[in-house]
Amino acid sequence: MTSRRTFIKDASLLxxxxxxxxxxxxxxxxTTVGVIYVGARGDYGYNQAQxxxxxxxxxxxxxxxxxxxxxxxxxxxxxxxxxxxxxxxxTLVFATSFGYFDPxxxxxxxxxPNVRFAHCGGLWKQGNPPNIASYFGYIDECQYxxxxxxxxxxxxxxxxxxxxxxxxQVLRNINSFTLGAQSVDPAIxxxxxxxxxxxxxxxxxxxxxxxxxxxxxxxxxHVDGPKVVVETAEKRGVMSCGYHASQxxxxxxxxxxxxxxDWATPYKALVADAQAGKPQPNVLRGGLKxxxxxxxxxxxxxxxxxxxxxxxxxxxxxxxxFVIFKGPVKDNKGGVAIASGTSHVQTxxxxxxxxxxxxxxxxxx
Amino acid sequence: xxxxxxxxxxxxxxxxxxxxxxxxxxxLVLFSLFLLVQGQPVLDAVGLIFQGAFGSSFAWxxxxxxxxxxxxxxxxxxxxAQVGLVVIGGEGALALGGMCAAIVPExxxxxxxxxxxxxxxxxxxxxxxxxxxxxxxxLRQWRGVNETISSLLMAYIAIALFKHLVEGPLRDPAxxxxxxxxxxxxxxxxxxxxxxxxxxxLFWGVLACIGAWVxxxxxxxxxxxxxxxxxxxAERLVGLPVNLLALAACALGGAAAGLAxxxxxxxxxxxxxxxxxxxxxxxxxxxxxxxRQNPLAIIVCALMIxxxxxxxxxxxxxxxxxxxxxxxxxxxxxxxxxxxxxxxxRIAAWRVQLQAAALADINLPMEQTHA
Numbered sequence: 001m002t003s004r005r006t007f008i009k010d011a012s013l014l015x016x017x018x019x020x021x022x023x024x025x026x027x028x029x030x031t032t033v034g035v036i037y038v039g040a041r042g043d044y045g046y047n048q049a050q051x052x053x054x055x056x057x058x059x060x061x062x063x064x065x066x067x068x069x070x071x072x073x074x075x076x077x078x079x080x081x082x083x084x085x086x087x088x089x090x091t092l093v094f095a096t097s098f099g100y101f102d103p104x105x106x107x108x109x110x111x112x113p114n115v116r117f118a119h120c121g122g123l124w125k126q127g128n129p130p131n132i133a134s135y136f137g138y139i140d141e142c143q144y145x146x147x148x149x150x151x152x153x154x155x156x157x158x159x160x161x162x163x164x165x166x167x168x169q170v171l172r173n174i175n176s177f178t179l180g181a182q183s184v185d186p187a188i189x190x191x192x193x194x195x196x197x198x199x200x201x202x203x204x205x206x207x208x209x210x211x212x213x214x215x216x217x218x219x220x221x222h223v224d225g226p227k228v229v230v231e232t233a234e235k236r237g238v239m240s241c242g243y244h245a246s247q248x249x250x251x252x253x254x255x256x257x258x259x260x261x262d263w264a265t266p267y268k269a270l271v272a273d274a275q276a277g278k279p280q281p282n283v284l285r286g287g288l289k290x291x292x293x294x295x296x297x298x299x300x301x302x303x304x305x306x307x308x309x310x311x312x313x314x315x316x317x318x319x320x321x322f323v324i325f326k327g328p329v330k331d332n333k334g335g336v337a338i339a340s341g342t343s344h345v346q347t348x349x350x351x352x353x354x355x356x357x358x359x360x361x362x363x364x365x
Numbered sequence: 366x367x368x369x370x371x372x373x374x375x376x377x378x379x380x381x382x383x384x385x386x387x388x389x390x391x392x393l394v395l396f397s398l399f400l401l402v403q404g405q406p407v408l409d410a411v412g413l414i415f416q417g418a419f420g421s422s423f424a425w426x427x428x429x430x431x432x433x434x435x436x437x438x439x440x441x442x443x444x445x446a447q448v449g450l451v452v453i454g455g456e457g458a459l460a461l462g463g464m465c466a467a468i469v470p471e472x473x474x475x476x477x478x479x480x481x482x483x484x485x486x487x488x489x490x491x492x493x494x495x496x497x498x499x500x501x502x503x504l505r506q507w508r509g510v511n512e513t514i515s516s517l518l519m520a521y522i523a524i525a526l527f528k529h530l531v532e533g534p535l536r537d538p539a540x541x542x543x544x545x546x547x548x549x550x551x552x553x554x555x556x557x558x559x560x561x562x563x564x565x566x567l568f569w570g571v572l573a574c575i576g577a578w579v580x581x582x583x584x585x586x587x588x589x590x591x592x593x594x595x596x597x598x599a600e601r602l603v604g605l606p607v608n609l610l611a612l613a614a615c616a617l618g619g620a621a622a623g624l625a626x627x628x629x630x631x632x633x634x635x636x637x638x639x640x641x642x643x644x645x646x647x648x649x650x651x652x653x654x655x656x657r658q659n660p661l662a663i664i665v666c667a668l669m670i671x672x673x674x675x676x677x678x679x680x681x682x683x684x685x686x687x688x689x690x691x692x693x694x695x696x697x698x699x700x701x702x703x704x705x706x707x708x709x710x711r712i713a714a715w716r717v718q719l720q721a722a723a724l725a726d727i728n729l730p731m732e733q734t735h736a
Contacts, residue, residue, distance in 0.1 A: 040688070068681045070688035073640035075633050079427040080678050086423055088682055099543050103635045121542065165532065167542045196528060197639065353541055 030062050031091055031275050034084030036077060037069040038097035038224075039199060045225035045244040046198075050096040050120065052245070053263035057271050066090060073099035081108045085115055092116040092274045094267070098123075105132060116280055118270050120263075122352075124282045135266040135284040137292030138346045140176035141317050142259030143220075144324050145295055145310045146241040147180020149256050150218040151188055152306030153239055154181070159190045160211030162221035162229050164198045166365040168354040170222045173259075175358045176324050177220060177241075182360055184309065191216055192363030198224040208232040218256065230255065239301065246296040257310070258296035265291040287346055288317045331356040332363070373722035380716055384708050385655065385662075388701035395697050410684060414694075417679030418672030427678075429563045432671030434459075436570035437625035438649025439656065439663045440577055441498060444618035445512070446658040447581055448611045449594035450505060454516030455622040456646025457523025458497045462490035462623025463630045464527050467546045467637035468535060470553050482553045487627050494623020495616040497523055502615030506608040512615075524642060531637055545638035555632040566628035570667075573621055577660035590614050622646060651695070655702050670695070 033054075041051040047069065058065040066088045071077045077100050084090040091114075095105050098121040109117045109129035117129075122136030150159050159181055163170050174192055181188040191214055193207040200223070208219055208229050219233040220241035227250060233240040234251035242248070242258025266284050273280045286292035295314070298307055316322040323345055327338035337356045338344065344351050357363055397407045418428050441455035466486040473482055501519055504510040532544040555565050581587040590610050593600045600607050625645060630637050652670055656662035677691030 034682075066682040067685070068678055068688070071678075072643040074629070074643045075430050076643075076674070076678075079430060079675070083423070083427065083678055084682065087679070099638075099640050102543070103633075123542075165544070167544065169542050196525075 030064050031271065032064045032066065032084075032089045033057060033271060033274075034081070034088065034090035034093040035065060035067045036071050036080055036084075036093070036095050036097070036100070037067070038073065038099070039070060041067070041069045043225040044227040044230075044247050044250065045223070047096070047224070049245045049261040050094070050263055053261075053267040054094070056264040057267050060268070060271060062275065063271060071097075073097060073104065077104045078108055081105075081117075082111075085112055090115070092118065092270065094118045094120070094270075096120045101134075116270070116274055118266070118280075122283065122285060128282075130282065131280075133266075133270055133280045133282060133284055135263075135270070135292075137261055137263075137266075137285065137290075138287035139259050139261065139293045140172045140324060141287045141322075141346070142293050142295055143173045143176040143243075144180035145314055145317075146220055146257060146259055147177040147182075148184060148310045148313060149298070149302060149306050150177070150220070150239070150241055151181035151184030152303060152309060153256055153301065154188065154218050156215045156217045157185060157188045158214070158216045159188060160208070160214070160216030160219040161190050161192045161361075161363075162204055162207045162211070162219065162223060163192055163194050164200075164223045165196065166194055168352055171354045171357060171365070172351060173222045173243075174361060174363075175354070175356075178358055178361050179324060179329075180313075183313075186360075188360065190361045190363075192357070192361055194363070195223065201225070201228045204228045205232045209236065212236045212238050220259075242296050248296055248299065252300075254301065255296070255299040256302050256306075257298050260294050260296055262291055262294045285347070288314065289320055325351060330359040332359050332361050334359075370723050370725050373719045373725075377716065377719045377723055380712055380719065381657065381659075383712060384705040385657070385666075385702065387708070388655075388698065388705045391701040391705065392694070392698045395701070396694050399693060399697075405684065405686065410680060410686070413679050413683055414673070414676040417676030424675060424679075426562050427675040428668060428672045429561075429567050430671070431674045432667040433563070433567040433570040434625045434629060434645040435649055435652045435667040435670055436574050436663055437566075437621045437628075438646050439652035439667060440573060440621035440649075440660060441494070441618040441646070442650050442653035443656065443658045443660055443663060444577060444581075444621070445498070445502065445611075445615045446653065447587070447590040447594050448607075448614045449597070450502065450611060450615065451513045452498060452501060452516045452615060452618060453513055453650050454498065454501060454518075454520035454523075454646070455618075455625075455649045456642065456644070457516075457520030458494035458619045458622035459626040459629070459646045460527040460641055461497055461523050461626070462494040463626030463634075463641045464531060464535070464546065464637040465493040465623070466490035466627035467549060467630045470549050471547050477553075479553050483555065483631065486549075486553070486631055487624060490623040490627030490630075491620035492623070494619035494621070494626065496619070498619025498622065499612055499616035501619075502612045505615075506611050520646065527637075527642075528639065531639070535637075537636065540636075540638070543638060543640075545636040548636045549631055553631065554635065555628065564628065564632035566625070566632050569624065569628070571664055573624070574660045574664045577617075577621075581660060586610070586613075622649070651699055655698070657706075673698070 035054040037047040039047045041047055054065055057063055066084055068080050071080050081093050101119050101123045105117055105119050109132050116131055118133045122134050124132050124134035161174050178190040191211055195203040204223055205228050218239045221229040221243055226243045226247055230240045230247040230251045234254050239254040239256050240251055241256050245260055246258055248255045323343045326343040328340035329338040331337040400407045400410050417424055438455040445452040466489050469486045469489045501512050501516045504515050505512040535546045536544050537547045557564055589605050593607050593610050629641050652666045655666040680686045
């Protein structure tokens, strides 16, 4: 009979045997890159999109990646950035959550002027530390294409959108999605439910159910983890369009397509700059054309007509001659959102303070 | 055989720590087994836990920073616990405290020196927290509403209110995609303790814990509170104001959590926004229970939890362990703390024996006169 004491002894011996040497020896010329996530890396959403880019740069020669997930937007993220710099020797830090920027990234970038910081969200402005690169993508292009596909596939002509907060980025996606659908049939409406925060699984499920109950037959969303929304839609037998990353695996029947980030593009560019010792850009943005965003492959259900329509517009976007926000556009309160003759191209900063929902969206900011 | 009187006195002092120490040992053993089953290098991991929490001055500062809000939110549990109430709604008091502190600067005339502004912000935060948790106490004492449930529900209301106000009427129009209140002017921000990279929240957190301990242990009001905690009826029988004492304990606890919110705004975030809701209020519950509601032990336990969080960071980066590992560690710790509480009865028996032994060499005049 094994006594408790011998068991512990054996266990610790086993532990000793399996103990690996510390991986703190760096080969000369290695660039250590730190990546920080606000949620779980496998969330089928915002963080997974970032983590899959980190996985790609991990495979680049002479690049070592250290990662940390579930880091809140508090003093904790400042300490994590510092630890990556001080303990792991990171010279490039990707702070991937929007809320990390002010004050955390700003503070650390001032403290470590020789370390490169990359922040996701596009917030850098004149006067901020020069060692910050602010990367972001025009994902509303993909939401427009989501809308085109949804518009073709919907029978009830009612679409559902589960959104976190009525902030400009989210409104831009809701509007793009709706405009895309209305390009197929102007009578299509989008019902929006705001859950109030980025990660509210229970409310997201409730919102999805309520949208389906109201007759919406294609659901999409802008929350951190679209997993719950897509799964609930599948369970209720309606179609869905994804966001952030591909949720195709969660809804084999109803998943139509999705708006995905392709962060590998800016990640690779910023790592290359760091390795070459070149100064990094402060603002780094792109859409489909630049490879910052991409569409999920079409699901089995999508009809050839829908594919053709979406692919045509996508081609036009790739060529750089498609404008989503082109007047006249009415808002959903009867006012004028974009005047006739005015058109806002993607780089137009007025789009970044969007404060309206377009006509045909049932919802309130 | 009775232990020597001097030894008995030392053992008596150490007695309350026994469940906590055993819980720590138990946690470490179970966590090692967990890692072993997962095929992880146990010694590396355990080494990294200590290295990440207390292994260098950087680690210490990281631990201290994470611990300081927990000291204040733990008081929000420990102070009501003195009167026998289990309050778990510190998160709401923290949120409202932070928000009220954040709106003080814009109400003051421009150029108000920090010497005036900062105490006002602290007062605003404490007042907000005190009212919120005080209301929980009032509901309990005058309306008979269970304080545990109501404090949790009140926290939900507080958070909803916080979001509504911060993202609505109080929103800085310039904060587009991260709705926040107007930024606190840099001159009113709280800096670091001299020679450290730890903000003043730590100092006030420790001070609050010591103050609370002195109050609970050595003041008549504190004693009265503990009597209420012991027996409501006995207290009423001797004519002490039970309801007011309970209300005061809740309000003081709420004030501590509100102060934590104020420090998060004025020393870390620079404005009130959703980043404030990072779960400090809930982590404070764990700290308070680990400290067995003793305000002085809260300091140690907050350091322990802060240390686990700091080392979780290192575990992730060095061993590629998922963040859930830290959660497992915290969960094991909490479960162990509760499980070893079961020793309570036996410890009480030991205490009686030890007290007898400690008093053995003291001549008791009363007995002599009776002889």
